[in-house]
Amino acid sequence: DTGVSQNPRHKITKRGQNVTFRCDPISEHNRLYWYRQTLGQGPEFLTYFQNEAQLEKSRLLSDRFSAERPKGSFSTLEIQRTEQGDSAMYLCASSLRDLKRRKPNTEAFFGQGTRLTVV
């Protein structure tokens, strides 16, 4: 298992442009989470999926943000009309929640993040 993979690692974009990030979770994990981390702060929860269903969205997730997990595997996070305030590290994490209790639940495993700079 190669862990949680995020691409790209770095993205510089001009204000007003759209950007999309990708997250590939650990293969058997059914839950996937997106977080945002700004300088000097801890990560802040944005949204999470169980399989392909988006179960919760934070109030931090404005209508310019959209996340998908179309087949319950990888996920994308798109930011439309980027603003300078969107500059941050975007973290993805995955975990296993086995509702049938055949396997133990796991903690969240994090990727290395995508650092977005809006200029």
Next chain:
Amino acid sequence: AQSVTQLDSQVPVFEEAPVELRCNYSSSVSVYLFWYVQYPNQGLQLLLKYLSGSTLVESINGFEAEFNKSQTSFHLRKPSVHISDTAEYFCAVSDYRAGGTSYGKLTFGQGTILTVHP
């Protein structure tokens, strides 16, 4: 809703000295508690967690943390630090509800940068 406060943003210590990184939390429901570590240019890694049972939990590299429900604290300690422990440490909580969320939706503290000097 939960909140987490890490009382020290930076902690400088000398090698082989003991260290304590403080964490207090606030929650209206029971929580799971975690410490994550972030080494330079790496992702967050779980250091240790408290889910239930013994209130003292230990990591494989000598860190320990004690859950104190009355103080709503989960301080991280190590009796003797190494240069390689230099990193940023994050305390986090997850809402515990029977049959509800797993431990991936986390509320993090602001982080404590531990710098170990030779």
